[in-house]
Amino acid sequence: xxxxxxxxxxxxxxxxxxxxxxxxxxxxxxxxxxxxxxxxxxxxxxxxxxxxxxxxxxxxxxxxxxxxxxxxxxxxxxxxxxxxxxxxxxxxxxxxxxxxxxxxxxxxxxxxxxxxxxxxxxxxxxxxxxxxxxxxxxxxxxxxxxxxxxxxxxxxxxxxxxxxxxxxxxxxxxxxxxxxxxxxxxxxxxxxxxxxxxxxxxxxxxxxxxxxxxxxxxxxxxxxxxxxxxxxxxxxxxxxxxxxxxxxxxxxxxxxxxxxxxxxxxxxxxxxxxxxxxxxxxxxxxxxxxxxxxxxxxxxxxxxxxxxxxxxx
Amino acid sequence: xxxxxxxxxxxxxxxxxxxxxxxxxxxxxxxxxxxxxxxxxxxxxxxxxxxxxxxxxxxxxxxxxxxxxxxxxxxxxxxxxxxxxxxxxxxxxxxxxxxxxxxxxxxxxxxxxxxxxxxxxxxxxxxxxxxxxxxxxxxxxxxxxxxxxxxxxxxxxxxxxxxxxxxxxxxxxxxxxxxxxxxxxxx
Numbered sequence: 001x002x003x004x005x006x007x008x009x010x011x012x013x014x015x016x017x018x019x020x021x022x023x024x025x026x027x028x029x030x031x032x033x034x035x036x037x038x039x040x041x042x043x044x045x046x047x048x049x050x051x052x053x054x055x056x057x058x059x060x061x062x063x064x065x066x067x068x069x070x071x072x073x074x075x076x077x078x079x080x081x082x083x084x085x086x087x088x089x090x091x092x093x094x095x096x097x098x099x100x101x102x103x104x105x106x107x108x109x110x111x112x113x114x115x116x117x118x119x120x121x122x123x124x125x126x127x128x129x130x131x132x133x134x135x136x137x138x139x140x141x142x143x144x145x146x147x148x149x150x151x152x153x154x155x156x157x158x159x160x161x162x163x164x165x166x167x168x169x170x171x172x173x174x175x176x177x178x179x180x181x182x183x184x185x186x187x188x189x190x191x192x193x194x195x196x197x198x199x200x201x202x203x204x205x206x207x208x209x210x211x212x213x214x215x216x217x218x219x220x221x222x223x224x225x226x227x228x229x230x231x232x233x234x235x236x237x238x239x240x241x242x243x244x245x246x247x248x249x250x251x252x253x254x255x256x257x258x259x260x261x262x263x264x265x266x267x268x269x270x271x272x273x274x275x276x277x278x279x280x281x282x283x284x285x286x287x288x289x290x291x292x293x294x295x296x297x298x299x300x301x302x303x304x305x306x307x308x309x310x311x312x313x
Numbered sequence: 314x315x316x317x318x319x320x321x322x323x324x325x326x327x328x329x330x331x332x333x334x335x336x337x338x339x340x341x342x343x344x345x346x347x348x349x350x351x352x353x354x355x356x357x358x359x360x361x362x363x364x365x366x367x368x369x370x371x372x373x374x375x376x377x378x379x380x381x382x383x384x385x386x387x388x389x390x391x392x393x394x395x396x397x398x399x400x401x402x403x404x405x406x407x408x409x410x411x412x413x414x415x416x417x418x419x420x421x422x423x424x425x426x427x428x429x430x431x432x433x434x435x436x437x438x439x440x441x442x443x444x445x446x447x448x449x450x451x452x453x454x455x456x457x458x459x460x461x462x463x464x465x466x467x468x469x470x471x472x473x474x475x476x477x478x479x480x481x482x483x484x485x486x487x488x489x490x491x492x493x494x495x496x497x498x499x500x
Contacts, residue, residue, distance in 0.1 A: 002345070004352040012469040020449045043322065043355035047330075050323045051476040057422050058429070058444040129447075140447045163452050 145177035183216030267310035331481025428478035
């Protein structure tokens with residue numbers, strides 16, 4: 001390989017991986033270190049990334065989704081996509097300019113008002129793309145978590161694409177999370193329909209009502225009914241807090257690590273299994289670790305970007 | 314004024330890529346080294362701009378490219394007098410070339426589709442699933458029934474070829490490890 005190809009290949013790999021829901025704060029740190037190493041790295045990465053982002057526009061070729069549409073075999077979707085593209089090109093594509101992206105970094109939170117009167121709130125490390133036009137309301141949750149306050153409009157369903165799932169809304173408040181193999185829909189009010197992209201007998205569409213949480217797993221989906229408390233906890237990030245109720249320290253550490261560059265690392269299984277409750281500032285991982293040290297008598301040790309927690313000797 | 318150095322680079326320098334490559338092809342004897350030179354020139358431009366953004370982007374960029382060529386010739390063992398003279402006098406001509414215009418949304422989509430159409434079938438399918446359907450690498454692998462490694466390989470090829478095409482190149486897939494003879498031969 002020529003010198004420029006080696007760097008280009010490496011830069012492309014970083015960009016491709018950063019798009020994945022599995023991308024972690026640790027990965028982000030490693031990327032920043034690689035970029036800081038050499039201007040050659042940075043310019044190559046910027047060049048590829050800028051075009052790869054521009055290619056998000058291709059999402060405009062996605063076939064329009066009707067609320068009653070049955071999932072189609074892939075080949076037909078593509079035939080349709082080509083058809084839509086052809087029609088769109090003829091029609092002048094005036095709606096294309098409404099195609100917009102939003103993102104947040106580690107610990108970020110952002111509120112976005114959409115043209116149709118709906119509202120989005122992005123949680124930490126989140127990327128979404130929106131297309132809101134007179135006849136189409138669609139959002140792509142590329143990674144992370146977002147809360148939706150959707151303006152009711154029965155004639156124009158609001159559709160959220162999240163990888164292998166699609167969430168169809170008629171007007172409600174809820175959040176969708178797509179991260180590290182997780183897929184969750186927490187509904188505060190109203191109802192949504194969650195459809196897997198591949199319809200199969202074992203994966204029917206599911207209706208999720210206010211006060212319910214849906215957990216998507218590779219094997220199938222589970223819905224917790226009448227879980228208003230859990231929904232409230234799942235949405236506590238909107239106020240900048242994390243709420244735990246008899247959660248394991250393992251879960252709590254994973255939550256904090258989504259919001260902070262300083263990562264909590266639990267050094268042994270006994271520590272990971274401890275249960276905690278309470279409400280904490282999402283960005284306050286240092287205050288939280290002091291509490292573990294003083295309140296739980298655990299050993300807490302800062303090492304670079306890590307806070308290591310273990311049983312006292 | 315651009316918000317940051319990165320934005321400045323993307324918005325002001327990258328649109329000149331077609332110009333830079335044409336300039337290099339015209340004045341550099343080994344066509345196989347043009348991409349390497351382009352990349353090194355970008356790094357120099359970026360480093361220089363850290364100390365302050367130039368008021369005039371195009372002359373600054375083209376001068377940097379020219380100086381890079383001169384440095385390379387000086388460093389090489391065999392200095393071709395002809396090549397040196399050619400590069401030294403090259404700067405005068407850069408102002409004649411019109412800058413790349415910014416594409417409208419419609420042209421942009423059309424151009425992206427053209428770039429996509431140039432990719433080999435499997436590579437195109439991967440890019441479509443990722444960009445049109447918004448699937449992650451893992452989801453594409455599951456959908457196509459191939460390994461994640463293969464998806465990543467195809468994504469990287471597609472990304473690089475698309476960047477090349479969108480910035481004024483041919484958009485040909487360049488597989489790592491293989492030399493493209495045609496690329497090395499013609500201006």
